Amino acid sequence: MPRRAAAAAAVLAVLLPLSACGDGGDGGGSTDASGKIEGEITFQTWNLKANFKSYFEDVVDGFEKKYPGTKVNWVDQPGEGYADKISADAAAGTLPDVVNVSPDLVAPLAKAGLALDLDKAAGKYEKEYLPGAWKSHQIPGTEGTYAFPWYLNTGPLFYNKRIFKDAGLDADKPPTTYDQLFDDALTLSKESKGRTATLANVPTIEDFGRYGVPLMDKEGTRFTFNGAKGVELLTKYKKLYDAKALDRQALTATPESTGKKFLTEAVAMNPGSALDLGKFKKDAPGLYKNIGITPQITNTGKDNMYVMGVMVNTRTKQTPAAVAFAHYVTDAQHQMSFAKKVAIFPSTQGSLDDPYFTKQDGTDDTRVRVAAAKSIKTAVNYTPVLFSEQMKIELRNGVARALQGKESPKEALDNAVKNCDRLLKQS
Template sequence: MRRVTVPRRAGAAAVVLALSALTLTACGSGGGAGGSASGKVEGQVTFQTWNLKANFKDYFEGLIKDFERKYPDARVKWIDQPAEGYPEKLSADAAGGTLPDVVNVSPDLAYPLAKAGLALDLEKAAGKYRGEYLDGAWKSHEMPGLPGVYAFPWYLNTGPMFYNKELFRKAGLDPDAPPTTYDQLFTDAVAMARKSGRRIAMLASTPSIEDFGRYGVRLMNTRGTEFTFNEPKGVELLGHYRELYAAGALDSQALTAQAESAGRKFEQQSVAMNPGSALDLQNFKKDAPSLYRHIGITDAANNTGKANMYVQGLMVNAQSKVKPAAVAFAHFVTDKKNQMAFAKEVTIFPSTKGSLDDPYFTKEDGTDATRVRVASAKSLTTAVNYTPVLLSDQMKTVLRNAVARAVQGKQSPKAALDGAAAECNRLLKTG
């Protein structure tokens, strides 16, 4: 099986800027521009993916042939775009009226298209299919301030948390009971730092927006017009991280560390917990056998009972001239059978109900890939996408810098988050 990194936030700002200048002919947001979504499945559907052709050409060509056999009056033209410049390509197509009929999007890329009336509202056009998908996956393409859902959920991903059982044991912690809530995480982290004389930190990274979401912080208001991560619960979370840093329970390089350096700290066994993948586990086996012998796999701590989900979707162009065929094809690609087939080609997970109960996702065979696959699949059945679709990369940097100031004690958690929320809200309004 090949491993693919699910594209996360590709930078929707470029799409927003282009669409804001358009005089749109769509009738309202999302919904019904371009004719009915019901009717005969016929005509040529243009289908655009995002950096998939190089590795999965045979899979998609077979999928298209199957669809055309099922609907002999329909044809599919497959277009694959490189990852680099994908948001800009969507922007240009949207501005030029050449947006394909079915488009591979992440939620942040779907948002500006939905807002501009270029994404079909599937609650209206294809709501009969909603029950086929995991609830969290279907809702992942809901858009702030807009009614409806604007893409079929396609493939999912998440990351397990690795932990070092031997370091837990040495700290007097139960190696078979890693922390599952943030309160347990903070308590165990301080205990580990104290027991090790501050030589071992539990974590090597400061909290991201996903941590705020898993902690139970309300990230935005219901209208999607204002960031709210500076509310008391967010301040509380950041206060805990400040305490961890002071106690030596958060690695000293966490303020500047990238994911790669955090991984090295974990491999060197100076950090007890770190997120990862099956590929990391294979590397540990080869490069750090003493660590590999003591690896445990768990979910990242959360207070909501729901893990974080990364999701890709298939959006239908609301102005498509072959809308019935486009809806039929987008549903076909994302139905249970075809998602399961794709999951056996690459390390992703289906968004369809019942798929994750398949033995492929529940039974281990002793391999590293299976260990991680089973652990991840278990958490995805109730997972949600915590990252707001409106949080740009620039906003992420604003939040990250504010968190660093607070953790170091240069600013209070409340002042840091108030300033970050104000700046993110300013950026939100100015586009």
């Protein structure tokens, strides 16, 4: 997921000049999806053919049988360089009719007029999807929804019950809000005399979102995470850092390093997946028997989710067929089928009520799947679609300066917002 959430700087650089020319994305195509579903279209996925070739071939066959007179050409692109491929095809006018995108990739395409507004062309389908998922492909400052939501992902939080018990905390009542988290973290650090941290990660933009910080104005013209709520969050993290409740290596942590910290019981909490449970069982049986699973920490009552989508090119010559296929591949039946082949979650209404996502069977995979599915019904994508990788670096650098005492939390966030706004204007 992190790679799939990468910034689409190359796409922005190539495509925004197109929108400035006033093309509007209607070069020969039509935004009317109400006509007869027929003709030949191309469907592009993102690094899925190696593992799911037969699944997508079945989907294409099913669509062509349902709609005689249609033909779907399925192409798959490698994960590396996907943004560059999209920008090159868009600039050359060879972008496929139906394209697998993430929110950050669809944003520049929508601004360039190349992504079909589904609120206008296919709004009747909105009720089939989870509200948070449908909204995930909306762009601040632009009206419309620019991709069908497809598969979702999220993860619960693991915690070490033994560490909680040793600190005199109730291991069956892990923190659910940030205030509870900070209180427990300080207690854990105090009782362990600074030897055990609770967290191994500094706050990211998703943490600011889960804390309830307004991240960006509605027009999409400036970032706002340096407001009072944002400063409050960073100030509390500074307190954790000073009390050794935040791991000393958090400033340079990676997902791999934080996972190792949790595996060796050096930190009390860490996000993870069913794959981690299997690793704990094999490599750290003492940790495994004390594993607790809880939803993500949030003040908003909504977890963070990652989302993929399926976009329709406004320049397609077969708009009815392209819209119909984009809906077909993302409908409840096909999303449920796909979810049973890979550890993802459907974005369609009612799908998460299936026993597959609600009933325990004693296996590790199911423990995590059920825990994550419970939270994803109301989850949202906190990362602004316009928040690039460069902007993430600016925020991380600002957080580091604040934790190290080089700048106050207010100064650090003010400078981070200033730099992010500059990058936003450059794009």
